[in-house]
Amino acid sequence: MNVVNCIFNSPWLGNQMSTYAFARAYAEQHGAELRTVPWRCQRMFEIDDPPIVEDLPICADVELEKWAGQTNITIQGYAQNQSCLIYTRRDARRFYQFRPNIKELLAQIQVFPVCAHLRHGDYLGVPGFTAIHPDSYRQAAVRFGVNPDEIHFVSQENPTKVAALDALDLHFLPDWFQLLSAKILFRAPSTFSWWAAVLGDAERIFAPVVDGIPGSDGTLRHAPFVEGNHPKLNAYHWFCTDLHLSP
Helix, strand or coil: CCEEEECCCCCCHHHHHHHHHHHHHHHHHCCCEEEECCCCHHHHECCCCCECCCCCCEEEHHHHHHHCCCCCEEEECCCCCHHHCCCCHHHHHHHCCECHHHHHHHCCCCCCCEEEEECCHHHHCCCCCCCECHHHHHHHHHHCCCCHHHCEEEECCCCCCCHHHHHCCCCCHHHHHHHHHCCEEECCCCHHHHHHHHHCCCCEEEEECCCCCCCCCCCCECCCEEECCCCCCCCCCCCCCCCCCCC
16 A cells, blocks of 8 residues: 655644645545544544554655655655645645534634734744734735725734633634635735635735745834735745645
């Protein structure tokens, strides 16, 4: 049997979703069984891949051209460069379908037509990462004909809480669902809101362009926004590129 293992470099939701989507698409394209370590999305989505049972040679996503076509490997990395987008938006929506019990819990959450994701938190303390000032979102809204007073800001500093999701260690899910449900979405330089844009039904998506903007280093930065979900998520890491996902 041909096998592809999937392991994660990061504990964060969006990073793991990127790695998994790449690994799953790769396994499907090469007729291999996908196996994973236990991860939180198995509680959220209808994902039931078998567990990893043996160590296999590790293949880093950034070296895809060196090992493309091989099976009986372990895929590891962040999959945040264009070469890893071997799946489509339609594929992603097939990979990530909420479990029925999760849908019931999400139905309680208040949603908003215009949402913006403030990715601050540890971004303020990690060299090279860019935390965007709320005024940049408001200025972008005015520029693109959106009423800035209608923006609902989603942030880990002011989370929406649902006790039943907290009990499942899915405390982040109410905030993510609000981003997912918005009709107009201003995302952050973050996989959290990139994936909300991919899986949601927003009519318009706007994203900050962080090229040339220094890391936050404790300071919120201003950035221009463009329409679309393609701008890169991070200008600090060399392996991050713009991400143009096919429909």
